[in-house]
Amino acid sequence: MVHCSCVWFRKYGNFIDNLRVFTRGGSGGMGYPRLGGEGGKGGDVWVVAHKRMTLKQLKDKYPQKRFVAGEGANSRVSALKGSKGKDCEIPVPVGISVTDENGKVIGELNKEKDRILVAEGGLGGKLLTNFLPLKGQKRVIRLDLKLIADIGLVGFPNAGKSSLLSQISHAKPAIADYAFTTLKPELGKIMYNDFKQISVADLPGLIEGAHMNKGMGHKFLKHIERTRQLLFVVDIFGFQLSSQTQYRTAFETIILLIKELELYKEELQRKPALLAVNKMDLPGAQDKFHILMHQLQNPKDFLHLFEKNMIPKRTMEFQHIIPISATTGEGIDELKNYIRKSLDEHANQEDDAYHKKQLLNLQISNTVSYSEPPPESPVTSPR
Numbered sequence: 001m002v003h004c005s006c007v008w009f010r011k012y013g014n015f016i017d018n019l020r021v022f023t024r025g026g027s028g029g030m031g032y033p034r035l036g037g038e039g040g041k042g043g044d045v046w047v048v049a050h051k052r053m054t055l056k057q058l059k060d061k062y063p064q065k066r067f068v069a070g071e072g073a074n075s076r077v078s079a080l081k082g083s084k085g086k087d088c089e090i091p092v093p094v095g096i097s098v099t100d101e102n103g104k105v106i107g108e109l110n111k112e113k114d115r116i117l118v119a120e121g122g123l124g125g126k127l128l129t130n131f132l133p134l135k136g137q138k139r140v141i142r143l144d145l146k147l148i149a150d151i152g153l154v155g156f157p158n159a160g161k162s163s164l165l166s167q168i169s170h171a172k173p174a175i176a177d178y179a180f181t182t183l184k185p186e187l188g189k190i191m192y193n194d195f196k197q198i199s200v201a202d203l204p205g206l207i208e209g210a211h212m213n214k215g216m217g218h219k220f221l222k223h224i225e226r227t228r229q230l231l232f233v234v235d236i237f238g239f240q241l242s243s244q245t246q247y248r249t250a251f252e253t254i255i256l257l258i259k260e261l262e263l264y265k266e267e268l269q270r271k272p273a274l275l276a277v278n279k280m281d282l283p284g285a286q287d288k289f290h291i292l293m294h295q296l297q298n299p300k301d302f303l304h305l306f307e308k309n310m311i312p313k314r315t316m317e318f319q320h321i322i323p324i325s326a327t328t329g330e331g332i333d334e335l336k337n338y339i340r341k342s343l344d345e346h347a348n349q350e351d352d353a354y355h356k357k358q359l360l361n362l363q364i365s366n367t368v369s370y371s372e373p374p375p376e377s378p379v380t381s382p383r
Contacts, residue, residue, distance in 0.1 A: 016055040017145040017226070021065040023119040025136025026085035029072035031125025037075030040082030042121025042136040045069050046089050047143070049109035053093045055145060069136060072124045082124050090118075095147045101140050108146070145226065149187060149201035150343055152227030154261075156239045156253060162186075163326035164233055164276065165202045168336055190336055198339060201227055221264040229342060230273040232257060232318070236285045236292065250277065250288065251295040251302065258312045266313075272346050275318040276335055281325035289323055296321065319345075 029039030045067050059065065070086030073079070098106045098116055107116040118141050122134035153161040168190055186202040201223065224230065234254055240247040248256060254275070261268040275296075277289060295302050299315050320338040324331035 016059060017148055017223070019055045019059060019065065019143045020140060021062075021067060021090065021143065022138075022140050023088075023090070024066075024068045024138045025119040025121035026069040026071045026088075027135050028122040028124035028133030029082035029085075030074040030133055031127075031129070031131030032075035032077075032080060033131040035075075035077065035080055036127065037080035038082065038126040039075050039124025039131075039133050040072030040084045041124050042072045042133075043069030043085030043087045044117055044121050045119035045139075046087060047092055047096070047098055047109065047116045047118055047141075048089045049094045049096065049112055049114045050091045051094060051112045053091050055093065055143060058090070058092060058143075067119075069119070069121055072121065072133065075125070075131075085121055089115075090143075092143055093145065095145060097144045097146050099142045099144065101142070106141065147228065148223060148226045149199040150228045151198060151200045151231050151339060152224050152229070153200065153202050153233055154224060154230050154257060155233035156248075156257070161202050161233045164278065164324070164332075165200060167326050167329055167332050168200065190339070192336075192340065196340065198343060200231075221261070221268075224261065224268060224271075225265065228271075229339075229346070230268075230271050231339065232273060232275045233278055234275070236277050236279050236288050236323075237282070250292050252306070254296070255299075255303075255306060255312065255315075256310065258316050259310055262312045262314075269312070269314060269316055272342055273316050273318055274335075274338060274342060275321045276331075277321065277323045278326055280323045280330060281328045285323075293321070 023045040025044055026042030028042050031037055031039045067088050067090050069088040072085045073082035075082045092109065094109060094112055094114075096109045098108070098118065100106055106118060108114075109116060119137045119139045122136045123129065125131040125133045153165065155161050165186065165188055168188075188200050188202070190198045190200060192198075232254065234250050234257075236250050238247060238249045239253050258269065277292065279285060280289065296318075303311050319342045322331050322335045322338055324335055326332075
C-alpha cells in the first residue's frame with residue numbers, strides 16, 4: 001500500500017488548452033537575371049515541442065500570435081546563390097495536436113524535440129520564375145493540447161467533485177450548493193511521499209444532453225478525451241439539476257454519464273475508469289451503497305427502468321469502486337492509492353504492448369530480409 005500524506009495542489013490561473021496562431025513562411029530572395037543568380041529560399045515556420053512549455057506561456061510571450069520566418073537573401077555578384085531565410089520556431093508543450101483552419105490534422109508532437117513544418121518559405125527568384133521570388137506559405141493553425149491530466153473527474157454538477165479535489169490535493173476550489181461551480185478545468189497535483197506526482201483535472205459538471213452541446217457540452221467532453229483515466233464521482237443520494245428536471249438515483253446517474261460519453265465518442269468508454277461514491281457520511285448512505293453495488297454487479301437486471309435511447313451499448317467496468325466522503329475525508333487515502341495503482345498497472349500494460357509491437361516489427365523485418373532472393377552474381381564471359 002502506498003501512503004501519501006504529503007499532498008499539494010497548484011491552481012493554474014487562466015488555464016489554456018488551445019490556441020489559434022497565424023504563420024507565414026518567408027518570401028524568397030530576388031534572382032540576378034544578368035548572371036543567372038538564384039535568390040535564397042524563404043525561411044520555414046516549425047512547431048517544436050518543449051518539455052517545460054505551456055500554451056499560456058506561449059500566449060504571454062507572443063501576445064500577437066503571429067509567427068513569420070525570415071526572407072531569403074537576394075542574389076548578388078559576391079554571392080550568386082542567395083542564402084536561405086531564417087526559420088521561425090513556435091515553442092509548444094509536448095502532447096500538442098496541430099490542425100489547419102478546416103480542422104484537418106497537420107501532425108502531432110508526442111515527445112520533446114518533435115517538430116512539424118507548418119508554413120513553407122517561398123522559392124528564391126530563378127530562371128523558372130523569371131528571377132522573381134515567390135511569397136511564403138500563409139497558414140492559420142490551431143494548437144490543441146491532447147492530454148491535460150492523468151485523471152479526469154467526471155460527474156453531474158453537485159456530485160462533490162470540487163470538494164473531492166480539495167480533499168485529495170488540499171486545494172481551495174470554489175464550492176457551493178449550486179450547479180456549475182466549475183466553469184473551466186481546474187488542474188491539481190497529488191504528490192506522494194516518494195515524489196511521484198499525479199495530475200488531476202476537475203472538469204465542468206456534465207448534464208444530460210451534453211453530447212448535443214448542451215451546458216458545457218463538447219468543451220467538457222473534449223477535456224475528458226485528454227485525460228489518461230477517468231474518475232467518476234457520484235452522489236450516493238442521486239442527482240437533480242433543478243426542480244424542473246427529473247430526479248436520478250446514483251445508479252441512473254452512472255448509466256447516464258456512460259451514455260453521454262458514448263454518444264459523444266465511443267472510444268471514451270474504453271478508457272480505464274474508477275468510481276468514487278460520495279457523501280457516505282450522511283444517514284442512510286450505507287443502505288443505498290449496498291443497493292448500488294448490487295445494481296452495478298447485475299446491471300442488465302435494472303436496465304428495463306430506462307428508456308431505450310438512454311441505455312448505453314456497453315457498460316463500463318470500473319477498476320475499483322471506492323465509497324468516500326469528501327466532507328469528512330473517509331475513504332480518501334484508499335482512493336489516492338487506487339488512483340496510483342490503476343495508473344501504474346496501465347503504464348506497465350502499455351509498455352508491454354509497445355515492446356511486443358517492437359518485437360513483432362523486428363520479426364517481420366527479419367522475415368522480409370530472409371525471404372528476399374539473393375542478388376544474382378554477374379556472369380563474366382571468358383576473353
